[in-house]
Amino acid sequence: MNPKIDKELVAVDISKHSLEVKSHSMKQTYTNDSQGIAELLETLGSMEHPLVIYEATGGYERLLQDALSSADIAQQMVPPSRVRAFAQSEGIKAKTDPIDAAVILRFAEEKRFRPYRPRSAEHQELIGLMNRRAQLTSFLTQEKTRVQNSRQSILPLIEEMILIIESQIQKTEMAIRAVIRRHAKLKEAYNALIEIKGVGEVTVWSVLAYLAEITELKRNQLVALVGVAPFNKDSGTINKRRSIQGGRSKVRKALYMAAQSAAVWNPVVRPYVQGLRDRGKPYKCAMVAAMRKLIIHMQSLLKNSKISIA
Secondary structure, three states: OOOOOOOEEEEEEEOOOEEEEEOOOOEEEEEOOHHHHHHHHHHHHOOOOEEEEEEOOOOOOHHHHHHHHHOOOEEEEEOHHHHHHHHHHOOOOOOOHHHHHHHHHHHHHHHOOOOEOOOOHHHHHHHHHHHHHHHHHHHHHHHHHHHHHOOHHHHHHHHHHHHHHHHHHHHHHHHHHHHHHHOHHHHHHHHHHOOOOOOOHHHHHHHHHHOOOHHHOOHHHHHHHHOOOOEEEEEOOEEEEEEOOOOOHHHHHHHHHHHHHHHHHOOOHHHHHHHHHHOOOOHHHHHHHHHHHHHHHHHHHHHHOOOOOO
């Protein structure tokens, strides 16, 4: 094991029914259920300082995540795309659970991850409700599109479904407001952020749910994490236009809507955007700059008020 790492890295490749576990001292397969995870926790308990690394799997990781949190065992969830890109850079083309576990372990050793701090129960509840709202709004958009190109005979069915989805969205939003009201940290942060001109409920909800570490990051880290930091694309004498990429799309999407509103109503953002436009900057470029200004302002507001979401 790399002597510079003070924790023993334990890589877990998660599937629906199994957990493929690998470290420098052990290699084992467990079932992805309460019994298998209990056995894994017993093994981890015999290690001095385990740090469990696993990929996001769209939900199959939640049982393990909750168990590690309850047992106070350090953990870190990583994006599958980064692990896969690492595997390709290493020339690893085969893909099996044992191979994937080994790749995750090598990836973790190279990247030197810090332990992830699990979110509180109320924060996880908020994330779940926001995810559900996103699913419903996407479904609503699809149904409204179908109204435009469907036969007249099925329009009543589509319109009925639209009413059902809209009702579900309203109920979900009521549940989101209830979660925020019940929990002091979320409520305090919400009350501070909602006062910013141009920033509406959905934007604040998105920041609370998907950007809980907002006050723990440096400015450059924050804008890169959100995905509003322009990156250079230069090579030799070629200087291409900088563009944004990556980041947390759900926060970025909400910020874009807020920036459009702030460009009209916010007394600070409006002249800032107008100045950019007067200098010939494209509209979207000005909006990205406004998004960046808004998220940094949100961070400063929370920091100055000593409000922490995480």
